[in-house]
Amino acid sequence: MLEQTKNKYNLDILMNVLDKKGYKIFTQKYIPNIIGVRDIQNIDCFDDVLILFYFDENSQPSYQEYSITTLPGMYYLKNPPNTEGTAVLKEGQYLDLYRLGIHKQAISKRINKIFYKYLLSIFLKPFERKIYLSNSFMANKLEETINNLNSSHKALIQNIDEIPVYRENNRSGELKFEKNGFGTEINIHRASYLGKAIKVGNYSAGCQVFASRLEFDDFLEKIEKCTKKAGLVSIPYTLINKKDL
Known part of the structure; x- marks a missing residue:
């Protein structure tokens, strides 16, 4: 269960800001409004806030805040993974940006296969392997454990080809917000x-990243509930600045 903490922001004020910017506010039942609030004062910290709100079957709002970062970490600011520079998602509203999927799916498949065989070879004798794998429950539990041990996991993954980003390539760890570009795999994980x-x-x-696994699990559970009830495939995301509030 999440620790109850005082919210930083007010839903009415937030909705007013979104309305003034001309952004869509989804009031239909169980359509999630996911809002990232960026604070650029401190780099390499989880100082940003992700707000999730939606309206339930009684048209009552459900509102939750989580600690995240909307900025890349210091490691990738100093060691860009792209020749054009490290991606920083631009503020704005992206209506079809995300869908449920697996963060680092290609890596997941490769690591899981190798690690799966490795565990079996170490911990189980040949005749035990056959018995173990014939038990679907035990086999599934082993695969679940492997999934949890490596970095790939269920998340919100980019649903459109490219999105506008800044490219930071000065390798100093400073954010300039000067060079424009496009980004892929800007996920929420x-x-x-x-x-x-x-x-x-x-x-x-460049991803939007949760500090806490517990908070992320709570967020993902709510998103899965919303998408199922609302029949959604694509999920919108809006990124604003703390100064807007």
Whole structure:
């Protein structure tokens, strides 16, 4: 269960800001409004806020805030993974940006296959392997454990080909917001599987990243509930600046 903390922002004020910017506010039942609030004062910290709100079957709002980063970590600012520079998502509203999927899916498939065979070879004798794998429950539990141990996991993944970003290529760790470009794989995912991360570090190369696994799990559970009830495939995302509020 999430720890109850005081909200930083007010829903009425937030909706007023979104309305003034001409952004869509989804009031239909169970359509999620996901709002990132960016604070650029501190780099490499989870100082940003992700707000999730939607309206339930009684048209009552459900509102939750989470600690995230909307900026890349210091590691990738100093070591850009792209020759054009590290991606920083531009503020704006993106109506079909996300869908449910697997963050780092290609890596997941490769690592899981190798690690799966490795575990079986170490912990199980040949005749035990056959018995173990014939038990579908045990086999599924082993695969679930492997999924949890590596960095790939269920998340919100980019649903459109490219989105506008800034490219930071000065390798100084400073944000300039000067060079324009386009980005792919700008996902919403968690940092560490183990507890709560303090520094962003190499957890984000441009993604929107949760500090806490517990908070991310809560967020994802709510998103899965909303998409099922509302029959959604694509999920909107809006990124604004703390100064707007």
